Amino acid sequence: MITTTGLTKVYRSHGRETVALDGVDLHVREGEVYGVIGQSGAGKSSLIRCVNLLERPTSGTVTVDGQDLTALAGRGPRAGRELRRARSRIGMVFQHFNLLSTRTVQDNVELPLEILGKSGKERSRKALELLDLVGLADKARAYPAQLSGGQKQRVGIARALAGDPKVLLSDEATSALDPETTRSILTLLRDLNRQLGLTVLLITHEMDVVKSVCDSAALMEKGRIVESGTVGDLLATPGSRLAAALFPVGGEATGADRTVLDVTFRGEAAAQPVVSRLARTYNIDISILGAAVDTVGGLQVGRMRIELPGRYEDNVVPIGFLREQGLQIDVVGHESATLVKEAAK
Numbered sequence: 001m002i003t004t005t006g007l008t009k010v011y012r013s014h015g016r017e018t019v020a021l022d023g024v025d026l027h028v029r030e031g032e033v034y035g036v037i038g039q040s041g042a043g044k045s046s047l048i049r050c051v052n053l054l055e056r057p058t059s060g061t062v063t064v065d066g067q068d069l070t071a072l073a074g075r076g077p078r079a080g081r082e083l084r085r086a087r088s089r090i091g092m093v094f095q096h097f098n099l100l101s102t103r104t105v106q107d108n109v110e111l112p113l114e115i116l117g118k119s120g121k122e123r124s125r126k127a128l129e130l131l132d133l134v135g136l137a138d139k140a141r142a143y144p145a146q147l148s149g150g151q152k153q154r155v156g157i158a159r160a161l162a163g164d165p166k167v168l169l170s171d172e173a174t175s176a177l178d179p180e181t182t183r184s185i186l187t188l189l190r191d192l193n194r195q196l197g198l199t200v201l202l203i204t205h206e207m208d209v210v211k212s213v214c215d216s217a218a219l220m221e222k223g224r225i226v227e228s229g230t231v232g233d234l235l236a237t238p239g240s241r242l243a244a245a246l247f248p249v250g251g252e253a254t255g256a257d258r259t260v261l262d263v264t265f266r267g268e269a270a271a272q273p274v275v276s277r278l279a280r281t282y283n284i285d286i287s288i289l290g291a292a293v294d295t296v297g298g299l300q301v302g303r304m305r306i307e308l309p310g311r312y313e314d315n316v317v318p319i320g321f322l323r324e325q326g327l328q329i330d331v332v333g334h335e336s337a338t339l340v341k342e343a344a345k
């Protein structure tokens with residue numbers, strides 16, 4: 001549904017160049033919720049603004065629903081009209097809601113429909129239908145200042161849906177909201193995704209957001225996507241930093257000559273008996289540093305962090321034993337540990 005190839009964005013201001021996007025290949029499938037995560041300055045907002053051509057990419061292509069938007073940008077009035085039409089099919093939700101304070105809730109939702117030239121009757125019918133969909137049917141006549149943050153974001157979402165988009169882009173839509181409101185907005189996005197078959201590309205710096213609503217995720221760093229995939233695949237990828245951050249089990253090595261492993265298992269499988277058998281077979285003391293079971297991207301996943309005496313080289317055989325039992329084993333390395341700490345901040 002959304003594809004970018006070799007997307008770059010270079011900002012030039014005051015004689016300085018900032019490379020915000022450095023060759024991004026993104027693939028978002030129809031009907032999925034796709035999360036982009038990364039630290040501040042990684043290029044997440046630039047990516048989303050390039051996807052709907054709010055920002056003109058420096059090079060590369062953006063295709064949404066089979067239409068090459070980059071080919072339309074800046075190619076005369078006819079292409080301009082087509083680009084505007086294509087963009088009206090891409091909804092956008094903002095961190096600070098961007099509502100007009102002098103307009104009622106209903107009039108805010110009607111705004112994109114006015115721009116599309118819809119009749120008053122049609123606008124009003126559509127706006128009321130959308131307000132009902134986001135749970136704000138009784139607030140049509142209120143002004144933004146009379147609403148809570150969560151309600152304002154619901155208006156923002158209703159407005160984003162006015163053009164019957166197939167794609168919804170969301171740039172940190174919940175980062176100005178408290179945790180409970182965040183959850184309710186995320187549930188709404190997830191419901192809209194399911195009910196309307198809406199493809200959602202959302203940007204966040206919170207791992208919890210990815211965990212609770214995303215089917216797929218990408219990690220951005222310095223203008224590049226350094227990891228991406230379905231949440232299930234990421235969890236099954238040894239050494240995945242996103243997986244480690246999605247599912248931190250905690251617990252640090254208790255000494256220098258120790259090997260720390262993250263043992264991941266799916267669904268009904270259990271790691272405990274296998275770990276006990278390992279201890280008996282090799283006659284070693286194994287400490288459990290942490291354990292958790294969670295639902296990630298709709299999958300039940302368990303993770304246990306264990307510690308074996310000796311360095312990695314001394315534990316190749318026990319690690320092989322665990323892998324033979326069908327468990328996924330990650331040797332806890334430096335990189336994943338760092339990302340977990342960042343995500344926990």
Ligand SMILES: Nc1ncnc2c1ncn2[C@@H]1O[C@H](COP(=O)(O)OP(=O)(O)O)[C@@H](O)[C@H]1O
Nearest residue numbers: 011013018020039040041042043044045046047
């Ligand atoms: N309009 C702009 N002009 C110049 N530099 C910009 C502009 N927008 C973003 N940048 C720079 O591009 C980089 C990526 O920014 P951004 O896409 O906002 O990242 P993120 O959303 O991940 O925090 C940063 O170094 C930022 O300072």
Ligand SMILES: [Mg+2]
Nearest residue numbers: 044045046171
């Ligand atoms: Mg940003």
